[in-house]
């Protein structure tokens with residue numbers, strides 16, 4: 513029965529608001545929910561999704577596989593049909609244990625819940641993935657940022673080491689390649705952080721498949737290292753599946769916080785199927801890398817913006833003397849959605865982040881940029 517909109521409704525809503533603000537934790541009240549803008553335009557380049565779907569024959573085989581899933585049963589808690597494929601794809605060393613999450617986001621949340629002793633700090637370079645800070649805040653963990661170098665967005669190692677010494681962080685989060693800057697921190701910089709950190713260092717390799725470089729093998733060398741990966745960027749964002757790999761001693765603790773059956777049966781069956789067709793996934797990754805270079809050249813040849821080299825599946829651009837919000841909404845009006853980062857961090861003034869789409873989507877983006885910025889592009 514729908515609730516009748518009678519005179520008692522409004523006061524009751526006001527009562528609920530004041531009750532919520534009395535009982536909900538202050539840091540939650542102050543938080544803004546992670547915003548995902550509604551968009552039904554043709555060119556969606558805002559969320560680092562892989563633009564390539566599967567060929568019809570593969571889709572048919574996948575659907576046939578799904579018919580065997582028993583939806584009346586709980587999922588396999590060990591994801592035993594899936595785990596070996598994931599370990600192989602991400603080259604997890606035999607000695608490392610793996611824990612799966614409902615996206616890497618859930619794994620970050622589990623890390624924070626486990627490490628959040630009173631006064632515990634998460635340290636991260638900034639700008640980086642916004643969910644690190646957000647999850648730290650809503651789990652009640654202190655979060656401190658160390659600015660990246662301004663010229664090349666590299667890790668400022670002396671500043672990181674000073675912050676580590678001062679804050680003794682329980683957790684250091686390093687995205688490599690980094691979002692939203694697209695660069696890969698130097699191995700020596702990583703080693704310096706691992707050497708100095710008293711607690712855990714998590715290298716988030718969400719974009720590593722596009723860089724062709726991973727520190728997964730380092731798990732055998734560093735007892736304070738965990739490596740995180742996800743299937744979201746390689747063409748399976750809809751499944752929500754992330755992976756944390758590292759020494760069993762760490763992961764058996766975090767596993768206690770994982771809710772039972774967090775990876776649903778359809779995700780397990782679909783991801784296992786996709787990983788049995790690893791070549792298809794690799795082809796899509798390679799295609800994105802090729803298109804990234806073409807798009808980079810086209811953007812770099814424009815005189816009205818700067819673009820940074822990227823080892824991920826997106827490009828960061830800074831507009832020259834233009835209001836990023838207006839350009840963003842101008843592109844949107846042309847049916848192209850990108851991410852406006854202006855205002856999210858001082859280093860990102862006038863910046864947009866553009867996910868690499870299909871060749872056709874990238875052409876449409878460049879055409880829309882021409883229209884909105886009124887400039888020329890070599891692509892057209």
Ligand SMILES: Cc1ncc(COP(=O)(O)O)c(C=O)c1O
Pocket residue numbers: 559560614615616617618641687690691716718741742743744752753754
């Ligand atoms: C660095 C980084 N890590 C993790 C994620 C989230 O991954 P998932 O979709 O597995 O939650 C993102 C998403 O944008 C990201 O940029």
